[in-house]
Amino acid sequence: METNTSYDPSFAREVFENVDSGEEIKMCMQCGMCAASCPLREHMDYPPRQIFSMIRAGKRDMVLNANSIMMCTSCYTCQVRCPRGIPVIDVMHGLAHYAISKGILTRKDTAVFGREFWQQIYKTGRIDEKDLSRRYFFADGIITGIKKSLQMARMGIIMLLHGRMKILPEKKIKGIKSLRSMLDKAMQTGKGGSEV
Amino acid sequence: MKYFLYWGCSLEASGVNYLRSLKPVCEALGMEFEEIPDWNCCGASVSYAGANDLAIKVLNARNLALAEKKANYDIIAPCSSCYIQMIKVNHEIQENESLRERVNSILAEDGLAYNGSIRVRHIQDVLFNDIGTEQIKRHVTKPLNGLKVAGYVGCQSVRPYGEYDSVHNPVVQDKLLEALDAKPVPFPKKIQCCGSGIFLPEMDLCLGLVRDILDDAVSHGAEIISTVCPMCAMNLEMYQDRINEKYGTDFDIPIVYLTQLMAVAFGMDLKRDAALHHNVIPPENILKAAIGN
Known part of the structure; x- marks a missing residue:
């Protein structure tokens, strides 16, 4: 576990500009409701909350290679529970589409x-x-x-x-x-x- | 009352028993259907792998535009995936003028445009709010006599908008079941996802989801499970053997569409109208016993 994570905004900018609904993560307050709500949470390496945090921290490879972005069942449980109204599913689908278009096929x-x-x-x-x-x-x-x-x-x-x-x-x-x-x-x- | 029926791709194949039972039941209730001319697939929940968001919006906007051009009826989408895709794009286009212009500039390739005048509805919404349980009760000639049914709502038939039912604790399907004189059993997993469109490629993970749903329904006393989605029906019905093999369970519970139960309770033909012969886990004996045949 890294202790002195420095924030690198370049990947966040890449996501805001190129990933569908990517700018929606700006509203995330890291409560973890999405992670707790997901039916496949046990199988995910990084749940949505962590993915959003990693985007801000500039962890490009970790985010685009995460299994979770391709594991969304589109059940909308996270979305109806998100206290900040983030369309979590749209963001996950957007990230999956972006990763797949770069040839990354984690799932x-x-x-x-x-x-x-x-x-x-x-x-x-x-x-x-x-x-x-x-x-x-x-x-x-x-x-x-x-x-x-x-x-x-x-x-x-x-x-x-x-x-x-x-x-x-x-x-x-x-x-x-x-x-x-x-x-x-x-x-x-x-x-x-x-x-x- | 007239509606567009957008039945989608699944209801012509794996969900054929849904469409076959829905039509006679709704016609008996005085509903008339028109098809959206030359409709296309909604994109379901997995198209993002190949398409960007705008392409998926265009896919749905084309159907909405074709409907709007023909008449101003509400669109009924019985498949939850069709419903959510279409209602989502409809809301977005209605609320965002620049998106509407952008989508219309693309629909113009075929001389089409969508002005946002159409309402998209789920079949449960229409049965509960337009027809009503009192009217449904009047058509019941073979009451289900307290048959214990687990009304499985799943996810996309109510979430995320909750237009006609609670997204956290939906009750509409249970009320419709009660109108048939069935006894809906309370079961908390009724809103847990079955794996939906990614069940096939993620089968190892999703079998566990379905096991939990079946287990919850059975342990709350359900004799049969009803559903309003072709993916729910497929995932809950077709993989019980595999689940039993993998987890050492003993599931053999019929999965029927709500409209099949309605056809039975309306005293209609079990084959022609209720389409029970399409079900792989046969529900006939349980249902015949319930109606006293």
Whole structure:
């Protein structure tokens, strides 16, 4: 544990400028309600409170490599309890997006799953659950893909038998071309996230 | 009363029993639905991995704009993730003029614009506030006779805005269950998250969350668990085997949608309207015993 932490504002500035909702951490008073509220708190290396403090202390690598920023279940418990009204989830998602865009995949499965999810929306406008699972399983190559598929095969068959899987592939929405140009424009003009 | 029904991607696949039961129940209650033309996915809770915030806002603003162009009905989003994504962007656009202009400059790619005139509602909100429990009671022909139900609220159906129910101690689902003559059991984990959209990639961690929820419901006497979210339903129902294997537990409790229970209590067909045959852990026997069939 470092005892003489000096504050380095350069990373905080980077976060305010480039990370979606990053400037919201200015309101944090370090009470720890977010950490206590999180369903996955036991598995996090640094809970949100600590992440916000580390941003101010300039701990760039520790923050961007923290497992917690990619572990948010988006349950909004921290957010409704935060006495300073910080949209904690938006900040965590913003940090995760920023880290992933820099090639940091601390929770690789979650990052890959989320990216596949987004790519499918970009491709067709909608999500095809079975196709999403297949792409996610095979994102790491064919061997891992077969292994992961076999682990989930029983569940897949059960769902198919109970009519809870779409047989036909998802068709593209009619406005897919214009949707894509909208999303391209948003990705180009928004920040790592966007300013609000 | 007319509404847009934005059912989203899951309700056509893993959550098909939600959509199939919701439609006849709501129609019986006098609601009429229109589809938002050419709607797209809401982005759910994991798109941030690939998209920035503005892109996710645009995704939802497109749906809102398409709805507004067609009619001025409220949008009902039965899936909690669709609901939270859409209501969040709606509030932000309504409250922030510069954001609205910015989003509209992007929607203009397809000649669209959103002026912020639409209301986004959860199905529980509409059932409780527009229809009301008295009206629902009048449609109950096969009361559930004190069936002990754990009404699992989860997270995104009430948080963060709490537009129609408390974010800390929600009661609406329990009141709706009471209107069917079911007996909602108190269980504190009813607002704990099940892992939601990251359940699949973080399964090792999330199995523990679901175990805690199931354990809380069962130990408070629940015979069945109701839910209003396709992710909750999936995560609570499909992984009970794995949980039993991992933790040495013995869970085998049916997970049904609130609308399925309503269809049963309204005396509708158990297959065609209540869509019970889509459930993997069969709820038929428990429900037939409750209604005295």
